[in-house]
Amino acid sequence: MATVPNLMRQLEQLVALPSVSATNPKLDMGNLAVVELLAAWLETLGFKAEILPLPGQPHKANLIATLSAGGPGDGGLVLAGHTDTVPYDEGRWQSDPFQLRERDGRLYGLGTADMKGFFPLAIEATKTFLDKPLRQPLIILATADEETSMAGARALVKAGRPRARYAVVGEPTGLKPVHMHKGITMQAVRITGRSGHSSNPALGASALEAMHKVIGALLTLRAEWQDSYQNPGFAVPVPTMNLGCIHGGDNPNRICGSAELQFDLRPLPGMALADLCGELERRLQDSVSEEQVQLQCRALFDGTEAFEQDRHSELVQTAEKLTGHRAESVAFATEAPYFKRMGIDTIVLGPGDIDQAHQPDEYLGQERIEPMVDILRGLIAKFCL
Structure with missing residues (x-):
């Protein structure tokens, strides 16, 4: 029987799979191997996993993995992230960007903060609820090409999926909820x-x-x-x-x-x-x-709209209570407005720091792991049980 590796081994395997998306065709890669690996783990845990290739790009795909609810299932929570990374500066890393390395309480590797590191944490939080009856479905969503064209998110909007009431986009926000950002x-x-x-x-x-x-x-x-x-x-x-x-x-x-x-x-x-x-x-x-x-x-690319979630919404207020931080804004763009376009209340909330994103020696601080897992457990308990 297939098994799901522990959190650290998951992150190690995800980092080891190159999935660079770039406007330069010479650097651009697919993400199919990443979503196939996530799908295998989630299916082992009881999720129904659907891999949805992007039109005309079979080497790139979105993943929608759903843990079904016993209730009517008209709500639900999405834990969402992108599986692609930006290109890396060859020769400027202290270690191989595709090999996870731990130094001084930090986990170094391409995508650890932005944002492959979110998926093992989401899976770890999910494990708490596998033997509990869900009132609403829990969905783990993995997208393609966020760093360039947002093609993965655009394909989801066109398909009208996933259908849910709430979404958390795990971009690097330093454990602070974000309820609005600028467009680009x-x-x-x-x-x-x-x-x-x-x-x-x-x-x-x-x-x-x-x-x-x-x-x-x-x-x-x-x-x-x-x-x-x-x-x-x-x-x-x-x-x-x-x-x-x-x-x-x-x-x-x-x-x-x-x-x-x-x-x-x-x-x-x-x-x-x-x-x-x-x-x-x-x-x-x-x-x-x-x-x-x-x-x-x-x-030069189809732009991304600005994003704003009502700070008085139940999702924002729940995230503020769980994190101990008032919801704030960021200047960078995310996939959040695409979920809002589908009628899903959305926040951006993740363990990494944006200062580490797109940099040589990108890392995720190990001290962020347990707090983020606890926050996700609280969100799942609130919106799925």
Whole structure:
């Protein structure tokens, strides 16, 4: 009969399975081996495990594992996490990123904090309830491609699954419940002008000079949005826009024929991405309307909306009681808004620290393990028994 390894061995095996997702196809991997391993463990514990490949990407999949309830099952709790990691900095780790290492009370390995480390803790918490009658189902959910496209979460929304009343997304929050975060979109603006000999400006149309006007329009729009939208619940209480990189031209003595600017926008809750992107397009087109150039805007990925869960909801209040911390906000984006879109009350709550995420020598502090397991036990008891 198959057995489920202990918590530390689970984490060791999960870390050992590379599941990098990246926008660079040379670095991008699948996560199928990770979800298959989780499914095997959860089926051994009595869960019904469903592996759902992403459309057109059979090497990437979501996992929905359900421990059924004896009651009507119209509610339920989801313990959710993503199985992919970001790429790693080869040569900058003190140890192999795919081998779990314990040093000074810390567990080092790629994904320990963000966020493979959440799954063994969720499984450990679940074991307490295997011989108890559940009033509502308990679901462990594992997704693909959170670090890049959110394709796993988007596929779940399209399928309308899972069906539940509450969800906990185990991203690294340092054992503090998070009830809201900013959204994100990344955009590219490409200007196509006409190259020519720099000795005579009439021979061309400079894309770089037109880009100067585009940047001015972006900074003006940013200032307007920051004047119109504030939320004191965030450390940075306004929406942000970062002009991240720009490329254009090829030689000093040629009029620049094309240029591209890439930037990100992080809106507050209540700022719909579709509306913001529409306003961006209008403003930027207007900024170069008198120039002899063409302007094209495109999204670098389908953005993620901002997230907010009513802090007076039963889920938030229960999490605050179990953790001893008032619910707060974070600036990074998660899969939480996708669960909210399906009508699921959601919080973000996990054992790791965001400062460790995406860094060499990523680690999870061992002192976080038992407190997180206890918090998850309390949530399961509240919403499933």
